[in-house]
Amino acid sequence: MLELRDISFSVADAQRTGRDILDGINLTVGDNQFVVITGPNGGGKSTLAKIIMGIEKPTAGRILFDGEDITDLSVTERAKRGIAYAFQQPVRFKGLTVGDLVGLAAGKELGRGELCDYLTEVGLCARDYIDRDVNASLSGGEIKRIEIAMALARGAKLTLFDEPEAGIDLWSFNHLIAVFQKLRRRTRGTSLIISHQERILDIADEIVVLAAGRIAARGRKDEVLPKLLETGSSVNFCEGRMEVQG
Amino acid sequence: MNSKTEELLRIVADWKGIPDNTAYNIREDTGCAGRHSTEHVKIESKTDKPGIDIRVLPGTKGEMVYIPACVTHSGVDDLVYNDFYIGEGADVTIVAGCGVHSEGEEEAKHNGIHRFFLDKGARVLYLEKHVGTGGGTGGRVINPVTDATLAEGAYMEMNTTQIGGVDSTIRKTTAVLGKDARMVVKEKLLTEGVQTAESDFVITLEGENSGAHLISRSVAKQHSRQLFRSRLIGEAACSGHSECDAIIMDEGEVSAIPELTAHNVDAALIHEAAIGKIAGEQLTKLMTLGLTEKQAEQKIIEGFLK
Numbered sequence: 001m002l003e004l005r006d007i008s009f010s011v012a013d014a015q016r017t018g019r020d021i022l023d024g025i026n027l028t029v030g031d032n033q034f035v036v037i038t039g040p041n042g043g044g045k046s047t048l049a050k051i052i053m054g055i056e057k058p059t060a061g062r063i064l065f066d067g068e069d070i071t072d073l074s075v076t077e078r079a080k081r082g083i084a085y086a087f088q089q090p091v092r093f094k095g096l097t098v099g100d101l102v103g104l105a106a107g108k109e110l111g112r113g114e115l116c117d118y119l120t121e122v123g124l125c126a127r128d129y130i131d132r133d134v135n136a137s138l139s140g141g142e143i144k145r146i147e148i149a150m151a152l153a154r155g156a157k158l159t160l161f162d163e164p165e166a167g168i169d170l171w172s173f174n175h176l177i178a179v180f181q182k183l184r185r186r187t188r189g190t191s192l193i194i195s196h197q198e199r200i201l202d203i204a205d206e207i208v209v210l211a212a213g214r215i216a217a218r219g220r221k222d223e224v225l226p227k228l229l230e231t232g233s234s235v236n237f238c239e240g241r242m243e244v245q246g
Numbered sequence: 247m248n249s250k251t252e253e254l255l256r257i258v259a260d261w262k263g264i265p266d267n268t269a270y271n272i273r274e275d276t277g278c279a280g281r282h283s284t285e286h287v288k289i290e291s292k293t294d295k296p297g298i299d300i301r302v303l304p305g306t307k308g309e310m311v312y313i314p315a316c317v318t319h320s321g322v323d324d325l326v327y328n329d330f331y332i333g334e335g336a337d338v339t340i341v342a343g344c345g346v347h348s349e350g351e352e353e354a355k356h357n358g359i360h361r362f363f364l365d366k367g368a369r370v371l372y373l374e375k376h377v378g379t380g381g382g383t384g385g386r387v388i389n390p391v392t393d394a395t396l397a398e399g400a401y402m403e404m405n406t407t408q409i410g411g412v413d414s415t416i417r418k419t420t421a422v423l424g425k426d427a428r429m430v431v432k433e434k435l436l437t438e439g440v441q442t443a444e445s446d447f448v449i450t451l452e453g454e455n456s457g458a459h460l461i462s463r464s465v466a467k468q469h470s471r472q473l474f475r476s477r478l479i480g481e482a483a484c485s486g487h488s489e490c491d492a493i494i495m496d497e498g499e500v501s502a503i504p505e506l507t508a509h510n511v512d513a514a515l516i517h518e519a520a521i522g523k524i525a526g527e528q529l530t531k532l533m534t535l536g537l538t539e540k541q542a543e544q545k546i547i548e549g550f551l552k
Contacts, residue, residue: 055530079536093532094491095463095549104535104545154535 001190002029002052002158007061009047009213018059021047023213025061029158029206031192034183036204038228044213045194046088049160052192053085054078065158082157088166088194090147092135098146099130105150118149121182123175140167148179161193165200177203201225247272250318254345257409258375271298275438276324287311287338297327297359300340304333304365313426314343315358319385320350325357327510332400334365343375344390346412348382355387362393364400364427372404378411384518386415392419396427398453403430407551408443410436417446423484425453433462434551437498439468447476451484451513460488465547466498477505489518494548495543 007025010018022044029035035118037045050056052063054075063071070078074081084105093101102118104108116126122145144167151159163181165173177199183191184203193200199226201207207224208218217224251274255261264270264280268286272279276296283289286306290299300311317324330340348354364370378386394402400423408415421429429449437443448459458478466472478486492500504517524546532542 053534055534074529075533076536076538079534083534085534087531091525091527093528093546093549095552096545097549100545100549101535104532107536150535183370 001031001066002192003064003164004048004052005062005064007048007058007063009044009051009056010059010158017206020213022051022058025210025213025215027208027215027218028151029190029192031190032188034193034203034205035191035208036195036201036206037208037210038194038195038196039216043211046162049085049162049192049194051159051228052160053083055085069238082189084151084154084156084159086147086151086159086161086164088162090134090143092138092143094133096134097130098132098134099240101134101146102150102153102220105153107154110153118229119146120151121152121173122146122149122179124149141169141172144168145172145176152183153177155189157189159189161191161195163194163196165195165197173197201228247274247316250347251316254316254318254347254379255314255343256376257379258345258379259312259341261312261314263265265312266311268310268312269300271300272312273315273324273326275316275318275322276326284309284443288342289313292327292329292421295327296325297329299329299331301331302333302338302368304335306333306336306338309338311338311340313340314345315356316344317346317354317356320382321352321355323353323355323357325359327359327361329361330363330370332362332364332368332370335367336365337369339371339373341373343373343378345377346386346388346389347380348378348384348386349380349386350382353387354378354380354382354384355389357389357391359391360393362395362402364394364396364402364525366397367399368397369401370403372402374404374406376406376408376412376415378413380433384486385398386411387414388412389416390418394419394421394429396421396423396429396456398425398427400424400427401429403432405432405436408436409434409551410438411442412441413439414442416446418446420448420450420457422450422452423456423458426455427453428457429459431458431460433460433464435462435464435472436551437465437472438467438546439470440468441470442472443470444473445475447488448479449477449486450479450481451486452481454482454484456482456484458484458486458488461463462490463492463550464490464500465495466500467495469497471499473501473503475503475505476517478515479508480506480510480515480519481509482510483512484510484514486513486515488516489549490520492521493547494521494523
């Protein structure tokens with residue numbers, strides 16, 4: 001359903017020489033998959049997600065979605081074709097309520113009951129939240145859960161989650177894992193999740209390790225996970241590609 | 247009442263025809279298009295100048311009072327003085343609002359000077375909506391003046407909205423608050439084209455434990471200009487908070503000039519002001535939900551001015 005062909009992304013640095021954030025990424029993701037992208041900070045994970053959503057344009061390469069080349073499509077057009085994106089740092093709005101945003105995400109007028117279902121799913125007591133502004137009065141954990149509720153309401157063919165665990169407290173985190181487990185069990189679309197969390201890696205169909213702008217390793221969780229874990233948290237992928245034998 | 251007035255009333259006062267047993271006075275092109283007093287709310291013409299006196303008897307609870315004004319064609323320069331006397335312990339909602347319509351080359355103008363006198367413990371919710379309509383080159387001008395005096399323990403909330411089509415407006419609001427009195431002002435303004443809007447608030451917190459909360463949200467599009475001034479003056483142990491939040495688009499301009507003056511060491515006064523364009527990430531977020539950039543912009547402004 002998603003195919004990345006030779007995706008590169010570079011930015012001009014202070015010396016006006018190009019710096020590669022992504023370097024020739026080739027990746028194919030099938031229907032109804034639960035794929036986790038992990039790897040060290042600065043490895044290009046968020047950039048890759050933004051490129052898939054259309055927020056950033058790749059310097060080179062093509063993106064195919066359900067066989068269609070979407071490289072030159074806008075964010076809006078990609079959203080309409082069925083790509084959703086949960087931000088790492090959710091955006092705050094003065095004057096738009098939780099109910100407004102979840103309704104917009106669903107793309108239709110939602111009854112209070114349906115709104116409640118989405119919010120309950122992410123562990124929020126709907127009654128307290130539907131009419132609240134998505135502004136600075138919400139805590140990091142609250143707004144993150146609302147962001148995930150919006151992604152659920154979209155019900156998209158492909159949902160990108162950028163570090164869903166970031167900024168979430170321990171209690172919310174346990175709940176978050178449950179949300180993803182549930183999402184996976186009754187999967188009707190593909191989820192592409194950027195995460196460092198072992199418990200999220202644990203429920204992946206496939207793990208992709210992105211380091212220094214390249215795919216350093218890729219495989220089923222029982223192949224990649226042991227290698228990731230034995231190297232500990234200070235894993236160094238900069239040496240080059242790490243091949244994983246099946 | 248002419249059809250243009252009815253149309254304007256629907257916009258500014260959610261008018262659905264003459265209400266049952268509700269006090270109202272409809273001003274149309276400097277004349278009176280209808281008036282009704284109730285047992286507890288008396289409306290009478292002034293004898294010395296244009297305008298009316300509205301007296302709400304002490305203890306009146308839950309009544310609505312409609313006093314909208316409409317200018318339905320160009321060449322009208324309306325000036326009206328309306329005084330509201332709200333009796334002790336009364337609790338009412340007053341729906342004002344003004345619509346000006348111009349199809350011609352001359353100005354259509356309404357100057358409404360409203361004075362409020364709230365007795366002890368009286369509560370007023372004051373809703374004021376302004377709109378300009380019609381395609382005439384003559385300017386649509388609304389200059390409202392609101393002057394409120396709140397006695398001990400009185401409470402007034404003023405929701406004032408200008409939703410478009412007004413070419414020029416100067417809005418002056420002054421209030422003096424007695425002991426334990428509270429005033430909340432919520433202003434929403436939208437200007438576009440080459441419209442100009444000025445808001446000027448002066449709230450004097452005279453009584454002990456009085457409080458004021460002033461929130462202004464505005465959007466200036468295209469080549470429009472806005473000026474927001476607020477003065478909070480603390481004469482006693484009191485609390486005052488004003489905030490001005492503005493979105494500018496295109497070539498729009500907004501100036502915010504806050505002023506806080508404390509004459510008492512226990513006066514706690516705060517002002518916040520923020521002016522800026524719509525954050526790019528807000529547009530992006532809504533576009534990831536399938537909205538176009540224009541739709542996203544519209545949604546953000548709608549929410550902001552809701």
